[in-house]
Amino acid sequence: MIMMNKIINYFDELFPNPKCELNYNKDYELLIATMLSAQTTDKRVNQVTKILFDKYPDLEALSQADIDDIKEIIKSIGTFNKKALNIKYIAQALLNIGGYLPNDRKFLESLNGVGRKTANVVLSNIFNENCIAVDTHVSRVSKRLGLADEKDNVIIIEKKLNKKFPKDKLSRLHHQMVLFGRYYCKAQNPLCDNCKLKDICKKR
Numbered sequence: 001m002i003m004m005n006k007i008i009n010y011f012d013e014l015f016p017n018p019k020c021e022l023n024y025n026k027d028y029e030l031l032i033a034t035m036l037s038a039q040t041t042d043k044r045v046n047q048v049t050k051i052l053f054d055k056y057p058d059l060e061a062l063s064q065a066d067i068d069d070i071k072e073i074i075k076s077i078g079t080f081n082k083k084a085l086n087i088k089y090i091a092q093a094l095l096n097i098g099g100y101l102p103n104d105r106k107f108l109e110s111l112n113g114v115g116r117k118t119a120n121v122v123l124s125n126i127f128n129e130n131c132i133a134v135d136t137h138v139s140r141v142s143k144r145l146g147l148a149d150e151k152d153n154v155i156i157i158e159k160k161l162n163k164k165f166p167k168d169k170l171s172r173l174h175h176q177m178v179l180f181g182r183y184y185c186k187a188q189n190p191l192c193d194n195c196k197l198k199d200i201c202k203k204r
Helices: 001-015 027-036 042-053 059-064 067-074 080-096 105-109 116-128 137-146 154-166 169-185
Strands: none
Touching: 001 042, 001 169, 027 080, 027 116, 042 067, 059 080, 067 080, 105 116, 116 154, 116 169, 137 154, 137 169, 154 169
């Protein structure tokens, strides 16, 4: 517990007001943006979603959008052909249930392109659910800090983090770990010298 408190305190010091770096104005926009963020950066996603959501400002417009036009807008991100289809599918699926985003993990994970990580991001940010989404940053930081084993997959890492940290800290911790991995504990050239967690880091 001492180590967990040390991690929490350091993350609070670095990121006192952590938040999602994906831009969105409507609930469903976060769902689509998070789906698009797989295998690309939030910065790139924000660039394409600004164009996409300005041109197609509601679910009906998105559902009826020309697929080639969507592809053209998002072509700078990975697997854009598949993601373009996912956008139209998600828009139509939400329209089919009344045009709203439900607080329902099972439904969210049934949508094309939406897995547990994306569902967790939505549940945490939109519905204030205490859950942690394990992306590449959270996975890397968890393994380096000894919170998870090198062989662990994202499901196992999520379960371990859920056990190690207080439930009411999980959503905040998710954002902090993402930011820590993105700007400090980077995959290449991590900023280890001044890190207050280097004594427990497995990388060193």
